[in-house]
Every structure is written in structure tokens, then in C-alpha cells.
Amino acid sequence: MQKYDVTKTAIKTFSQPEHEIALQTNDLHVYYGDHEQIKGVALQFERYKISAIIGPSGSGKSTYLRALNRMNDEIQSAKVTGSIMYRDLDVNSPQVDVYEMRKHIGMVFQRPNPFAKSIYDNIAFALRRHGTKKKAALDEIVEKTLQQAGLWKEVKDSLSKSALALSGGQQQRLCIARALALKPDILLLDEPASALDPISTSVVEDTLTQLKKDYTLIVVTHNMQQAARISDYTAFFYDGYALEYGATNQIFTQPELKATNDYISGHFG
Numbered sequence: 001m002q003k004y005d006v007t008k009t010a011i012k013t014f015s016q017p018e019h020e021i022a023l024q025t026n027d028l029h030v031y032y033g034d035h036e037q038i039k040g041v042a043l044q045f046e047r048y049k050i051s052a053i054i055g056p057s058g059s060g061k062s063t064y065l066r067a068l069n070r071m072n073d074e075i076q077s078a079k080v081t082g083s084i085m086y087r088d089l090d091v092n093s094p095q096v097d098v099y100e101m102r103k104h105i106g107m108v109f110q111r112p113n114p115f116a117k118s119i120y121d122n123i124a125f126a127l128r129r130h131g132t133k134k135k136a137a138l139d140e141i142v143e144k145t146l147q148q149a150g151l152w153k154e155v156k157d158s159l160s161k162s163a164l165a166l167s168g169g170q171q172q173r174l175c176i177a178r179a180l181a182l183k184p185d186i187l188l189l190d191e192p193a194s195a196l197d198p199i200s201t202s203v204v205e206d207t208l209t210q211l212k213k214d215y216t217l218i219v220v221t222h223n224m225q226q227a228a229r230i231s232d233y234t235a236f237f238y239d240g241y242a243l244e245y246g247a248t249n250q251i252f253t254q255p256e257l258k259a260t261n262d263y264i265s266g267h268f269g
């Protein structure tokens with residue numbers, strides 16, 4: 001599998017104080033049974049930026065992203081070692097309250113997965129479970145998050161309508177609004193637009209670009225144009241390694257490694 005030299009992996013980290021780090025992994029490994037899938041990834045994600053994770057199919061992008069808020073806990077054979085530092089907390093520590101932690105580090109999946117409930121209740125459901133019961137408070141958060149997700153104007157007169165009656169692109173923006181309702185710091189997005197048509201994709205991309213004012217976004221994408229359009233930083237994954245990481249513009253115009261160059265110019269995928 002390793003056509004490229006992975007021993008020369010040089011991962012840039014941010015040493016200047018102006019780069020505030022929202023999340024970082026150190027020597028992160030993920031195993032499925034005996035198989036090592038993520039092989040010691042050390043990356044830092046800057047606050048209020050969009051970082052994209054690109055790389056060929058099977059390189060471990062989703063596995064890595066899922067580790068960042070412990071989604072791999074739900075896979076019995078998966079084991080994660082190394083640290084995932086969020087503020088002073090190691091997300092990977094067994095003492096972490098995973099449910100609480102996911103309020104800070106939320107996730108949006110590839111396929112829109114709204115609940116079979118009204119648009120309003122898709123957002124209000126988790127809020128009620130976390131103790132927000134007053135209608136006025138719920139109304140305010142529903143409106144705010146739908147605005148942030150760029151969906152408010154389209155649905156404000158039909159909040160009691162079933163979420164399942166929305167288009168795929170609208171459903172995905174509703175899932176983004178739902179994730180925002182718990183006021184996360186960081187939003188992990190796994191191929192958030194790959195199941196959408198080009199127009200919906202463009203609306204979701206605009207939404208993500210708006211969101212970075214208030215959130216740190218980490219986005220796995222197959223779509224290199226998308227990474228180039230929306231992200232500030234790009235990490236190139238290959239066979240479980242993060243081979244190259246840097247400013248998106250630099251990665252797409254002057255990558256340091258042959259592997260990155262070959263991938264972005266379409267030689268493999």
C-alpha cells in the first residue's frame with residue numbers, strides 16, 4: 001500500500017501565539033482489532049478556522065474525525081491511543097463524560113439524519129433533554145440556530161412541518177442547526193455535502209464559511225475543490241498518516257510532498 005515514503009512525514013504545528021489552538025491530537029493511533037488504521041497523527045486545529053481533511057478512500061479520514069469526539073467508542077473493535085487535547089481536557093481519557101464533551105465538540109454526518117419530528121422539535125429535542133424547558137428560550141435558540149445555518153428564511157413559516165419533508169440540502173442545514181443548538185465550540189463534519197446536489201452543496205459551503213466567525217470547523221471531504229474553496233488549512237491523509245498539513249493555498253499550489261502533489265493532481269484517489 002505504501003507507495004510513498006511515510007518516514008519523512010513533517011507535520012507543521014502552530015508555534016506563534018496568535019494562532020489559538022482549539023483542538024490538537026498527539027500521537028493518535030486508532031486500531032480496529034489488530035489492524036492499525038491511524039498511525040500516530042499529531043495535528044493542531046486553529047480556532048475560528050475551517051480545517052479540511054483530504055486523502056484517498058480508506059486513508060483514515062473518517063476514522064480520525066470520529067476519534068475527535070469519541071464516536072469510535074461505539075465500535076466494539078476500535079481502540080484509540082494518544083491524546084486529544086481540548087482546553088485542559090484529554091478527550092480520550094476514560095474519565096471524560098462523553099455526553100458532556102459532545103456538547104462542546106459536535107458532529108454532522110454525511111447523510112442528513114433529521115429526526116422524524118417537526119423542524120422545530122429537531123432543534124428543541126436535545127435542548128429540552130439538557131434542561132431548557134421554557135418556550136420563549138427554545139423559540140429563541142431555534143430561530144438563532146436556523147439563522148446561523150442559513151435555513152431560517154426558508155422554514156420560518158413551517159416550523160411545525162416534518163423535517164423529513166425538507167429537501168436533502170435543507171435537511172443537512174437543519175442537522176447543522178441542531179448541532180449548533182447545544183453551543184459547541186467545535187463542529188466536526190464528515191463529508192457534509194457529498195450526498196447533496198451542486199446547488200445545495202454551494203448553500204451548505206456558504207453556511208460553513210459563515211459559521212467560522214463563531215465556531216472551529218473540521219471537515220472531511222473527498223471534494224478537493226470544496227476543500228480549496230472553504231478551508232483555511234488542509235491536512236492530507238495517506239494510509240493512516242497525516243502526511244502533510246498547512247495553509248490550504250500552499251497545499252494546493254505548492255505541496256511539499258510528491259504524494260500530496262500526485263493526489264491533488266488526480267493521479268490517485
Ligand SMILES: Nc1ncnc2c1ncn2[C@@H]1O[C@H](COP(=O)(O)OP(=O)(O)OP(=O)(O)O)[C@@H](O)[C@H]1O
Binds near residue numbers: 061075
Ligand atoms: N467499524 C470498522 N471496523 C473495521 N474497519 C473499519 C471500520 N470503519 C472503517 N474501517 C476501515 O478503516 C479504513 C479507513 O476507513 P475510513 O472510513 O476512516 O477511511 P476514509 O479515508 O474516510 O475513506 P472514505 O473516503 O472512503 O470514506 C478502511 O480500510 C475501513 O475498511
